[in-house]
Each structure stands twice: as C-alpha cells, then as structure tokens.
Amino acid sequence: GRGEAVKESERENTLSGFLTTAVLSDSAREKTIFIHGKLADQEAVVILEKTPFREETLAEIFNGSKLKLDMKNDIYSTYRLQAPPHLNEIKTTVVCPATEKHVNKYKHQESFLVEEAWEDYQSITLPYIQEQSFSVQWVYNILEKKAEAERIVFEDPDPETGFVLLPDFKWDQKQVDDLYLIAIAHKKDIGCLRDLTSDHLPLLQNIFQKGKEAILQRYNLPASKLRVYLHYQPSYYHLHVHFTKLGYEAPGCGVERAHLLADVIQNLQSDPQYYKTRTLYFPLRADSGLLGRFKEAGRL
Amino acid sequence: GRGEAVKESERENTLSGFLTTAVLSDSAREKTIFIHGKLADQEAVVILEKTPFREETLAEIFNGSKLKLDMKNDIYSTYRLQAPPHLNEIKTTVVCPATEKHVNKYKHQESFLVEEAWEDYQSITLPYIQEQSFSVQWVYNILEKKAEAERIVFEDPDPETGFVLLPDFKWDQKQVDDLYLIAIAHKKDIGCLRDLTSDHLPLLQNIFQKGKEAILQRYNLPASKLRVYLHYQPSYYHLHVHFTKLGYEAPGCGVERAHLLADVIQNLQSDPQYYKTRTLYFPLRADSGLLGRFKEAGRL
Incomplete structure (x- = not known):
C-alpha cells in the first residue's frame, strides 16, 4: 500500500x-543484469537496467x-566517461520475496556451438529426434484448418509444393516494423534442412516466390x-520457412542458426546432396538433451 | 601516436x-546514441554507449x-538507482574531424536487401569500390604497429597466412559476455569475400585455428x-574476420550479412570458385552510393 511506499522511499x-547469490542472466x-540474492533474509530477484540516453x-x-x-588512432579516439549520477540512473526492479519460479524465469541458459558432420547427424541428431517423437499435431491442426484458420494470410493447397502462410505468435501484427510470418509446407515428410535434396527445389522455390508475393500484397512490403x-536446428521438425522484416533483429536470425532460403536453393542447385554432405553448425542450450548426446559422443 | 595519447589523457x-548539431540515431x-556536432570548430561524431554490468x-x-x-505493488517494486560514476561509466567514441561520410554512416537509415550475381559484382560493386578508393590507412597503422600496438592480443607475422588479432572498438574488454575481436590479415590484396578462392584456404584456416587458440588462451573461451x-559487404575492403561470443547478439551477426568462416572454408574446399559464381545477398542502407548504383542498373 501507499504507507509502505512512503516508508520505503524514506530509507x-x-x-x-542485498547479498548476491548468483547472476541469473545478463545482456551486455x-x-x-538479473541477480538472485537475499534481502533481509528473504529471497529476492533484482533486475538492473541502464537507462536510454535522453537528448535533453x-x-x-x-x-x-x-x-x-582509452585509445587514440588517427581520427578515432575512445574514452570512459563518468557522468553525474542523476543523469545516468539505473532502472532497478526488485521482486521480494521471490519464489523459485521467479528465479528460474530469469535464469539464463548458456549455449554452445555444435559442429555436426553428416555422420553426426546420422548417429547422434537423427536418432535423438526420432526417440523424442516431438509432436507436431499443432502444425497439422493448422494445415487441416482445425486451428488458427482465421489467421492464414495465404495458402497454396498443392500437396507437393503447397504451403500455408501465417503470422508467427511472436508478432502482434500491430506494425510491419517487426513483421514475422511462417510458411508451413503441406508436405509432411521433411523434418529439417538435412532432409532437403534437389527434389525439393520446386517446393522451396514456390514458397519463396508466392510467400514474397503474398507479403507484398497484404503488407505492401517488397522482397x-x-x-x-530456415532454422537449423528448427524448433519443430516439419518444414517451415521464416519471413521477417529486414532491419528487425528477430530472435534466431543470427548466422549461427539461420540459413537464407535463397542460399539453400542455390546450394541444392549446385549440389543435390549438399545438406547430406556438409558440416553444419548450430547453437544448443546447456539444458538441451541433444547437447548431452553430443557431449556423450565426445563431439564437444 | 602515443605522445598524442598522453597529452590528450591529461586534459x-x-x-x-562539444556542441550538438543533431542526434543521428539512438537505441533505447x-x-x-550517435551525435553529430562541433568540437573546437571541427566536425565531430560522438558515440555514447552505456557499459554492461560487471558482477564484481x-x-x-x-x-x-x-x-x-518509483513504484511498489505487492512483491514488485521499481527504483531509480544513482551509482558512483566510476562504477557506471559511459563508453565514448569520438570521430574528429568527421567527414560527411561518417555523419551519414551513423544516421539511421532503412536498409534494402540486394541480390548480387557475380556479373553484378563485376559491373556494379567492384567499379564502385574502386572509384571510392576507401582509405584503409588505419588498418595499415595497426599492421605496422604505428597505432594500437598495445591492444594486439595475438599476431602471426607471416606475410601470406599471418594476421593481427585485436579487440574491436565496440568492445570495452571489461567482460567476455560481449567479446568482440577482429583478425586482420597481413596480406593486403584481399578486399572481400568475392576475392577469395581456394588459394586462400591456408590463410583462412590459419586465422580460424590460431584465432580460436589465442582467444582460449587469453579469455578462456573455447571454440x-x-x-x-566475415561480413559481406564488409565495412572496409581489407580482409578481416569477426570473432564474437556466441549468445551476444553483436551488430552485423545476422544471416543477411554474416558468413561463418567455417562455411566459407567448406565452400572453397568444394568449389575453388564458389564466391566468383554465386549470387550473394546483403543489406544496403537507403543512403548508400552502392544501392544507388544497383537501382540505376535496374537491379532493385
């Protein structure tokens, strides 16, 4: 209540x-920075965030x-600037008492870059994917119009080269600045990049071409x-393609996980077996089961 | 030189x-924040960046x-924290005297994805790069130890396969979370990705291998x-390789501009002329001269 607030602000x-137990995560x-610790014998999470600059x-x-x-070279020099504290505040959020759920929510999982030769895919990744038998029922629901039918932006119903295009959950569709759509292939037997051969070129080219056209039509954004x-590893093993706005740094658009569809098409054109011969690199989180398998196999 | 540096640091x-002319861009x-202004009657660009938190x-x-x-509600409260200035520094970069190019470089600009076939590179991009004759004097200063010599983390002096590894300007070196180093080749005749052939594999493999070893040694970060x-387009046309920490979303690490060195090596191993045959995609800012050339050529 307000009484508490006044009392608090007077301190x-x-x-x-505050005693730090652990840094849960941070972003340079x-x-x-997200910190777990104790505040007067109670569990607490403290979040610190530097504030944006203000022109005034x-x-x-x-x-x-x-x-x-710090450094001077030609016309470039760098300094450390120590500003008056009231012009350089730190936004501080305190959760107290905090539960284990709060603590886990803010805990960062480190990730590791895995080097997957084709043999690693066959002996480590593929068996893992098959054992897990991840459900893609929600994908089939979309393809069969049992769910999210009203969200579909475009569909090509062809069973071999067709797909459904719809907004990703992460996009609130309020502005095109962070446009994010997903094209999901109707074809059900392509799990990921490793399954693609030149046989799939008509499908990939169709998604590329008609996906771009549909986005131009609906959102007035040119190619x-x-x-x-595509992502490798994808978050679900049914072929899908990400369409995001250039300039929007969508999660997962980094070079370590994303593969431009235009490059995938060129690679398959020049070598039909490209994705069955190449070493692919991708990040895995510390708590990922697949990372455990790579470690067991001595591949990390 | 260092003499200047000492003089400067005493001020x-x-x-x-500094008088602000305009805020060129900022990121909340x-x-x-990127600011254009005047410093003792010279044009200058000043870049301010708050520094990441350090656990210690x-x-x-x-x-x-x-x-x-600021606010208290149930277990949640928010504050403004005013820290001692030396614990809350602002990284400051000064470019002075700055040219119009510097000013434009930091101005927020929309970008467009360009599709560059090998023929486009030859008829549009290469002539443009040659006409501009961008100065890389500051790169030669580093290679010749005329500047930043004390910042060098590792060097292999071999004129064919050697390189200098040093922290990127963007990294304040206070924490490894946003580690960012650049390996600059000693060899002077490689402008960009398009110049690479299988002849350069020893150089690329050397940078990859020894760069990783040096970072493990110095920063205790494994591969x-x-x-x-690499970037394509790079921001300067002298071969250099970016080493950034996985998990740190470094500017320019998106799939539309970054090319994993491991992929570049594999591509050249399987096709010595890979980068002289492929269509490459990259973003160009609205005010870029090169974008103008692609437009004139009807390629956008």
Whole structure:
C-alpha cells in the first residue's frame, strides 16, 4: 500500500544489505543484469537496467563529466566517461520475496556451438529426434484448418509444393516494423534442412516466390525488405520457412542458426546432396538433451 | 601516436565544449546514441554507449548508491538507482574531424536487401569500390604497429597466412559476455569475400585455428562459445574476420550479412570458385552510393 511506499522511499538504500547469490542472466548488449540474492533474509530477484540516453540531458553530460582516454588512432579516439549520477540512473526492479519460479524465469541458459558432420547427424541428431517423437499435431491442426484458420494470410493447397502462410505468435501484427510470418509446407515428410535434396527445389522455390508475393500484397512490403530463412536446428521438425522484416533483429536470425532460403536453393542447385554432405553448425542450450548426446559422443 | 595519447589523457574533459548539431540515431534497447556536432570548430561524431554490468562491482553498486522509489505493488517494486560514476561509466567514441561520410554512416537509415550475381559484382560493386578508393590507412597503422600496438592480443607475422588479432572498438574488454575481436590479415590484396578462392584456404584456416587458440588462451573461451564470421559487404575492403561470443547478439551477426568462416572454408574446399559464381545477398542502407548504383542498373 501507499504507507509502505512512503516508508520505503524514506530509507536511504533498501539494497545496501542485498547479498548476491548468483547472476541469473545478463545482456551486455542491452545493459541488463538479473541477480538472485537475499534481502533481509528473504529471497529476492533484482533486475538492473541502464537507462536510454535522453537528448535533453546531453549538454549537461558533456559539460559535467570526467573523461578518461582509452585509445587514440588517427581520427578515432575512445574514452570512459563518468557522468553525474542523476543523469545516468539505473532502472532497478526488485521482486521480494521471490519464489523459485521467479528465479528460474530469469535464469539464463548458456549455449554452445555444435559442429555436426553428416555422420553426426546420422548417429547422434537423427536418432535423438526420432526417440523424442516431438509432436507436431499443432502444425497439422493448422494445415487441416482445425486451428488458427482465421489467421492464414495465404495458402497454396498443392500437396507437393503447397504451403500455408501465417503470422508467427511472436508478432502482434500491430506494425510491419517487426513483421514475422511462417510458411508451413503441406508436405509432411521433411523434418529439417538435412532432409532437403534437389527434389525439393520446386517446393522451396514456390514458397519463396508466392510467400514474397503474398507479403507484398497484404503488407505492401517488397522482397528487398524481407529476410527469408530456415532454422537449423528448427524448433519443430516439419518444414517451415521464416519471413521477417529486414532491419528487425528477430530472435534466431543470427548466422549461427539461420540459413537464407535463397542460399539453400542455390546450394541444392549446385549440389543435390549438399545438406547430406556438409558440416553444419548450430547453437544448443546447456539444458538441451541433444547437447548431452553430443557431449556423450565426445563431439564437444 | 602515443605522445598524442598522453597529452590528450591529461586534459580534464575534451568534450566539455562539444556542441550538438543533431542526434543521428539512438537505441533505447542498446542504450546507445550517435551525435553529430562541433568540437573546437571541427566536425565531430560522438558515440555514447552505456557499459554492461560487471558482477564484481555489484556489491559496491548496491552499497554505494542512492535509491529513489518509483513504484511498489505487492512483491514488485521499481527504483531509480544513482551509482558512483566510476562504477557506471559511459563508453565514448569520438570521430574528429568527421567527414560527411561518417555523419551519414551513423544516421539511421532503412536498409534494402540486394541480390548480387557475380556479373553484378563485376559491373556494379567492384567499379564502385574502386572509384571510392576507401582509405584503409588505419588498418595499415595497426599492421605496422604505428597505432594500437598495445591492444594486439595475438599476431602471426607471416606475410601470406599471418594476421593481427585485436579487440574491436565496440568492445570495452571489461567482460567476455560481449567479446568482440577482429583478425586482420597481413596480406593486403584481399578486399572481400568475392576475392577469395581456394588459394586462400591456408590463410583462412590459419586465422580460424590460431584465432580460436589465442582467444582460449587469453579469455578462456573455447571454440564452442564463439561465432566466427566475415561480413559481406564488409565495412572496409581489407580482409578481416569477426570473432564474437556466441549468445551476444553483436551488430552485423545476422544471416543477411554474416558468413561463418567455417562455411566459407567448406565452400572453397568444394568449389575453388564458389564466391566468383554465386549470387550473394546483403543489406544496403537507403543512403548508400552502392544501392544507388544497383537501382540505376535496374537491379532493385
């Protein structure tokens, strides 16, 4: 209640007694850190996030700061700038008392880059995928219009080369800046990149061409504004293609996981068995079962 | 040279007279701002970036800061924290004197995906690169130890297969979470990916192998935590390779611009002329001269 708030704000520093148990995760890029610890004998999670710059405070920052030179080369120099604290605040969120669920929610899972030769795919990855028998019932529901039928943006019903195009869950469809659609093939026997051969070129070219056309028609975005790619490893083993807006840094669009559809097509054109001979690289999270298999096999 | 550096570091605050002309771009997510302005009558670009949190300073931050309550609701509360300036530095990069090119480089611009067939490279891209004759003097300064010599992490001096490995400007080297190093080849006649043939495999393999070893040695990061790649288009036309930490979403690590060095090596092994036959895709900013050329040629 408000009474508590007043009392709290009067204290000099609630966090001065905070004892860190562990850093749950952090982002050097976003300047955030998630910390698990104890606050007056209670479990707590503290989230720190540096604040964005504000144009109206720049002059004061330039005039009122200390500057330490780090490096100078030609016209380039770098410094560490120590700004007045009130112009450089840190947004601080405290969850207290925190439960185990809070702690796990903020825990970062490290990932590791795996090197998968074709033989590794056959002896490690494929058996793992088959044992897990991941359900793709929700994908079939979409293809059969048992779910999400009203969300479909475009469909080509051809059983060999056809697909359904619909917005990804991550996209709220409020603006095209973070446009994210998924094309799901009607064909059910292609699990991932490793299954593709030149036999699938008509399917891939059809998805590429008609997917781009449908997005131009519906969202007025030309092909030159699109990043069209597959994931390897995918998050589900039924062929699908990601269409995201260029300039939007969609999760999973990094070079370590994404494969441009245009490159996949070229690769299969020049070598029908390309994805059955190449070593592929991909990241796996520390808690991934597949990573465990690679470790057991001495491949990490 | 270093003499300048010493002189510079003695000054209290080079930036106290900086006058902002315009904010070129900023990112609330990354806590960066790019500012165009004047520094002692010279055109300058100043880049400010808040620094990532470091675990070892957390206790001091918790104990030595002022805390202002913003909101309290049930177990959740938010504060503005004012930390001691030396624990909350702002990484500052100054480009001075800056040219119009620098200013435009940092201006936020939409980008477009370009499709470059080998013929397009020869008739559009290569002539453009040659006309511009971009200076790489700062690269030669590094290779010749005329600048940044003390920043070098590793060097193999071989003129054919050797390289210099050093931290990228973007990395403040305070934590490995956003590790970013660049390997710059000693060989001067390789501008970009398009110049590579199987003749360069010894060089590429050497950079890959020794770069990974040096990073393991110096930063204790194994190859499975690294993303090693080239850019196409690169930002300067002298062969260099990016080493960034897996999990850190480094700018330019997206599939539309980055090419895994491991893939480049495999591609050249299977086809010595791979990069002289393939269509390559890359984003270009709206204000890029090269984009203009692709438009004139009717290729966009």
